[in-house]
Amino acid sequence: MVGPSFNILVIEPDPLEASDLETVLAGCDPVATRAEARDLRVEVRLVDGVPSGLAVFDSFRPHVVIIGPGAGPVAQGIDRLRSRAGLEPVPILGVGDEAAVANTAGPFATCDDLLFKPYNLQLIRMKLVALRRYCSLNRALVTQVSRMRRSQADLLKEQADAREIFRNMGRESCLEETGAIRYHLSPRAVLNGDVLAAAWAPGGKLMLLLGDFTGHGLAAAVGAVPLTSIFYSMVPKGFTLSQIARELNLKLHLVLPSNMFCCAVLLELDACKQHMRILNAGMPAACLSRAGGRLELLESRHLPLGVMRQLTLDNAIEYVPLERGDRLYLWSDGIHEARSTSGEMFGEERLLSLMANSRPADRFEHILSAVNHFSVEQQDDLSLVELCLDEVARDPAAIGEVHRRAAPARSLGDWSFSITLEAEELRDLDPVPLMHRFLSQFPDSGELRDTLSIVLGELCNNAIEHGLLELDSGLKRTESGFAEYYRRLEAGRRNLHRGWVRIELGTSREGERRTLQLLVADSGTGLPRQVEATNAYSGRGLALVQSLCRRLEFSPGVSEVRAVLDWPEEPGRAPSPEANPLPA
Structure with a gap:
């Protein structure tokens, strides 16, 4: 059996020189060292x-x-031989004397090494071993x-x-369905550790989530799977911001490694009532740009999601009243931490100065342009979101109209449902998702989702x-x-020990x-004598309910x-509001 060989190709047109070389090389057989496992002939x-x-060459x-010394000028031939070798370079040796070595422009100038005449068998053997x-x-x-x-x-x-x-998981998103949201997500790697999700909640509320997982690439992006699946599952069912945040946090705490967490901003925007609830958990401060030009920072008030159980x-959670013309800006720390060639960070101060000195219509592009020109290389996943509140606003009456343009009627018998929630349940329970789950069992009830959410939510x-x-x-x-009103509301619900609310639903x-x-x-003690809007930040709720209902009935002093x-x-039939209208 013929073993492996060490192949030497000799290019020499002179038969005598070729024979001398063959004899010398044969004397080096086998080529091996003491440290090697086997010899090569x-x-x-x-x-x-x-x-x-x-x-x-190929065979x-x-x-x-x-x-060999008789091959003559072969500089171009040497280049062709190297090209034929491909990824595995083949050393090329020339045969000459000291004069050939001294001539840097000679025929062997591009060779990897030289063999000298007269031949030294021991030296040639050492070179072949090397x-x-x-x-x-x-x-x-x-x-x-190749493996890599x-x-x-x-x-x-x-x-x-x-x-x-x-990308397919985000198809439930409303990001592309509304002009209210402009966003830019730029991953450092192929996959993004930043995640953006948005969906319409019942009643026309907009829920939006911007998250930033620790790390980059696949490990960070995998966390988006439980985050978005829970978000897009709970938002359409009418769960509140706090309920969604708790569920997201618990899931991430259970599934993420101990060294991973998710900084996040989660907000609920009610354009009809013109207020926003926002939770900033570890993200850079959100910036609310008021219509008058004032900038308000909404700082982080909680640890990132997934850290604690x-x-x-x-x-x-902050409660923020809104006005027409307000814009909200969210960003990940990839903007703050963008570095220049000298290592200087872009920073929050530079970002806020840029926002204060740019027109609202151009601000989004100016921020991205400034960051791109400032940074020499992207060091982190980078995200920027602009939420234009004027675009989010929807006509409350149109919500009801959309649902009245329904499919043809189907047979449905009369039914009724009643539930009483005691103080213990009222501390945490939101009745809106419960009512949605109940109504989902009836034909065409899904078309009442937004209207019922607004009415039931407001009355409760x-x-x-x-x-x-x-x-x-x-x-x-x-x-x-x-803000103080909603702080008292949260504190009051946590400490509620008596009282009840009864909900009756039926056809x-x-x-x-x-x-x-x-x-x-x-x-409670019943409705007050005067039910009307007394300032810019209250009084919208019952008027909104009136616009969506066929009829609204209440009496002062009666708590129902x-x-x-x-x-x-019947498609196309509009409601006809009747008796007992609310005051303007």
């Missing part, structure tokens, strides 16, 4: 020129090429490079597939805030009073029209309100 192939050498696969070691090392290196390239290609393919999965949201909130807790809406006369027929009857009662809504039966 030397196999010599003689050709008379570079073209002949190129012809046998012979030489480890070394030797160009070249064999070089070839073995190079072959191993080429093999590793295959691994890199596989990794890029997997990341591309993962990115497509993440339970969220403590007592003072973490009034029952708790004014009936049980006896809060005064006059507190909302100023921005600071607005009945008024003439030829089927209606949904909703009654909300509480154990009855709302009548049209059940979607």
Whole structure:
């Protein structure tokens, strides 16, 4: 059995020189060192020129090429031989004397090494052993490079597939459905550790989440899977911001490694009532740009999601009154930490100065342009979101109209449902998702989702805030009073020990029209004599309910309100508000 060989290609047109070289090289057989596991026999192939050498190159696969003294000027031939070798370089040796070595522009100037005449067998053997070691090392290196390239290609393919999965998961998003949201997400790697999600909640509320996971690439992006799945599952069912935040935090705490967490901003925007609830958990301060030009920073008030098992949201959620023309800006720390060539960070101060000195219509592009020109290389995932509150605003009456343009009616019998929530349940329970789950069992009820959410949410909130807790809406006369009002509301609900709220829901027929009857009662002292808007930050709720209902019934001193809504039966038929209208 013939073992492996160390192949030497000799290019020499002179038969005598070729014979001398073959004899010398044969004397070096085998090529081995004491440290190597096996010997290699030397196999010599003689050709008379570079073209002949190129012809046998692929079949012979030489480890070394030797160009004899009679080969003449072969500089271009040496380049062609190197090109034919490909990724595995083949050392090329020239045969000459000291004069050839001294001539830097001679025929052997581009050779890797030289053999001198008269030949020294021991020196040639040592060179061949060194070249064999070089070839073995190079072959191993080429093999590793090939493996790394295959691994890199596989990794890029997997990341591309993962990115497509993440993109498909965002199809429930309303980011592309509204002109209110402008955003820029720029990952440092193929996959993004920043995540942006937005969806319409029942009642026309906009819920938005911007998250920033620790790390980059696949490890950080994987966290977006539980985050977005929970968000897009809970928002359409009407769960509150605090309930969604708690569920997100618990899930991330259970599934993420101990060294990972998610900084996040989660907000709920009610354009109809013109206020916003926002939770900043570890993100850079959100910036509210008022229509008059004033900038307000909404700082982080809580640890990032996933750090602790339970969220403590007592003072973490801010209630912010809004005005027409306001814009909200959110960003990840990739903007703050963008670095210049000198290592200087872009920083919050530079960002706020840029915002203060740019027109609102151009501000989004100016921020991105400034960061791109400032930073020499992207060091982190970078995200920027602009929320234009004028674009979010929706006509409250149009919500009801959309749902009245319903599919043809289906047969439905009369039914009724009643539930009483005691103080213990009222501390945390939100009845809106409960009502949605109940109504989802009935044909066409989904078309009442937004309308019912607004009406039920407003009446239940009034029952708790004014009936049980006896809060005064006059507190909302100023921005600071607005925040104080909701601070007292949160504290009051946490410490609620007595009282109840009863919700009755059912259908009945008024003439030829089927209606949904909703009654909300509480154990409080009853409605005040005067129910009207007293300032810019309160009084919108009941007027909004009136615009959506067929009829709204209440009496001063009585702690119950009855709302009548049209059940979607006849496409195109508009509601006809009737008796007992609310004051303007």
